[in-house]
């Protein structure tokens with residue numbers, strides 16, 4: 321059997337799984353099958369329709385350095401044609417503020433000037449002391465190396481030594497402190513904590529900076545962002561339609577057994593035989609979930625090394641509600657509430673999003689976190705209510721909730737495991753059991769990092 325004929329099973333029809341299919345196909349592997357448990361593709365890119373317009377329950381935006389997403393756009397002949405994003409800020413009492421505008425914050429001018437200075441220093445530090453920090457994935461970081469592909473459109477292979485990269489295992493707050501740039505957290509927090517990726521005292525800097533590299537953060541600051549008129553799900557629907565093998569929806573995988581160099585997948589009661597399997601679905605979910613989603617370790621013939629490593633994974637409890645308001649209560653723009661992005665205000669509304677510029681009959685989506693590493697999970701219903709109370713405080717009360725979910729979001733490991741080389745151990749297992757691990761945990765929980773990781777996986781192993 322020629323290599324290119326190998327039968328490859330891909331679990332998950334989200335950005336990671338579908339782009340794995342695309343890159344495999346482009347490399348001449350056409351014998352792949354994508355199994356998706358839901359009745360739709362896109363995963364956390366979920367853009368339902370209300371009143372003829374799509375709104376976002378999951379991913380919303382991209383930046384110009386989303387090269388893998390751009391590959392998908394080119395493959396499908398589509399582009400980022402969505403509404404321009406804009407936002408404003410409120411304090412926790414609902415008062416509109418302009419936190420970065422010196423003229424509106426006379427007393428804070430010294431802090432703002434200091435922040436500006438630290439921002440410049442930080443940009444320089446990242447380019448020099450932390451050279452190689454922004455490469456997709458975490459290979460070698462714990463050993464003070466970088467290894468992967470450059471963050472440029474042509475993505476040439478790069479590798480080298482940089483012992484300073486070991487600092488990326490530290491929680492971002494500590495990373496900023498040792499580098500004397502604490503105030504840059506004021507800038508990074510918006511697109512990080514408000515976007516559900518956790519708090520800076522718990523999340524390793526590696527995750528924060530691989531997603532929010534300096535350039536990407538500046539794109540957020542300048543609101544130089546991409547959106548898609550038909551929603552981010554549309555990108556993946558187009559890709560699915562274009563692929564030679566469309567994702568098989570409603571696939572319930574009961575069992576995966578790996579023996580004698582073959583992979584046996586029991587799906588909807590039928591055993592199918594493959595040569596290799598790529599897992600883009602969750603590897604491990606530490607608790608029972610309301611949506612019945614489980615980790616790979618629950619349906620695979622999981623080996624001891626897989627179990628040992630994957631059981632270190634935690635994730636964020638990130639809740640989204642889609643609400644309607646009365647026309648007179650409709651927000652005129654999206655709002656960020658920085659006061660609510662602290663762990664003391666866990667469970668409060670951090671951001672609410674208004675997608676279309678012109679209409680007041682549109683859906684507003686709200687975002688809140690329900691757990692910090694050191695706390696118990698706040699019950700879903702409690703946060704749901706807190707967020708609705710917060711909307712009233714903001715002056716934009718909801719009249720109806722039309723959609724809601726609590727997402728399995730941003731799987732990651734914490735600093736001790738990151739520093740102990742969790743990623744290199746998992747990378748060393750790639751292919752060992754005819755199994756490859758991809759999806760959010762392997763790089764970062766955004767559309768591009770996951771699609772890019774799939775690109776690199778195909779490049780490295782197929």
Ligand SMILES: Cc1cc2nc3c(=O)[nH]c(=O)nc-3n(C[C@H](O)[C@H](O)[C@H](O)COP(=O)(O)OP(=O)(O)OC[C@H]3O[C@@H](n4cnc5c(N)ncnc54)[C@H](O)[C@@H]3O)c2cc1C
Nearest residue numbers: 332334335336357363364378379380381601760765766767
């Ligand atoms: C509220 C929210 C806002 C976000 N905002 C942004 C943003 O603005 N920009 C951005 O780039 N990213 C954003 N993201 C993150 C982005 O959506 C995800 O990082 C990305 O979708 C991850 O892709 P993935 O394929 O790894 O995982 P997923 O999108 O989670 O896809 C995994 C797929 O696997 C399927 N699956 C799970 N278990 C099984 C199983 N046992 N068998 C078969 N299939 C299975 C799932 O149903 C799903 O379709 C956001 C996400 C959310 C929820």
